[in-house]
Amino acid sequence: MRVKPVRRIVCVDGRDGKSKAIHDGPAPDVHGDPARPGFSSTLIWATDATPARIGGTSEPPCPPQALSPPPGGSLCRIVSFPPAPAFRGDARAPHAGMQKTRTLDFCLVLEGEITLVLDTEEVELKAGDTVVQRGTRHAWSNRSDTACVVAISSHDASY
Numbered sequence: 001m002r003v004k005p006v007r008r009i010v011c012v013d014g015r016d017g018k019s020k021a022i023h024d025g026p027a028p029d030v031h032g033d034p035a036r037p038g039f040s041s042t043l044i045w046a047t048d049a050t051p052a053r054i055g056g057t058s059e060p061p062c063p064p065q066a067l068s069p070p071p072g073g074s075l076c077r078i079v080s081f082p083p084a085p086a087f088r089g090d091a092r093a094p095h096a097g098m099q100k101t102r103t104l105d106f107c108l109v110l111e112g113e114i115t116l117v118l119d120t121e122e123v124e125l126k127a128g129d130t131v132v133q134r135g136t137r138h139a140w141s142n143r144s145d146t147a148c149v150v151a152i153s154s155h156d157a158s159y
Contacts (some may be wrong), residue, residue, distance in 0.1 A: 038082030112148030
């Protein structure tokens, strides 16, 4: 299953005070998972502090394949989940991909359908649906026959 590249446009104000695009093309940081053909996670941008620094033309540093933002920072990713009926959980066992992060995540389903698996329920999501994930245990399960694409903005958080 081929994953469609994600176009990323990065804009800044130039020395003359006028806005311009300094990058327009495929996002350069894309990672797959050999255990899940068709899965990809594309880093769009990372910040290393809040408030974020917006001056300059260089990108903030981000550890390769970082899944969580750095302390005080944020990550924006586009994630493509391939169909994976084998990852389904049931009432007797948690989903194999259950995770808990110390982040506040804003998740927007861009394409397809996906199931948000929580400890006490499962929520069916479709393109246009949004999830505000507040550090809860969760997993994503694509039980359809097509890929699902989700934009996820993760922000360092505390309890």
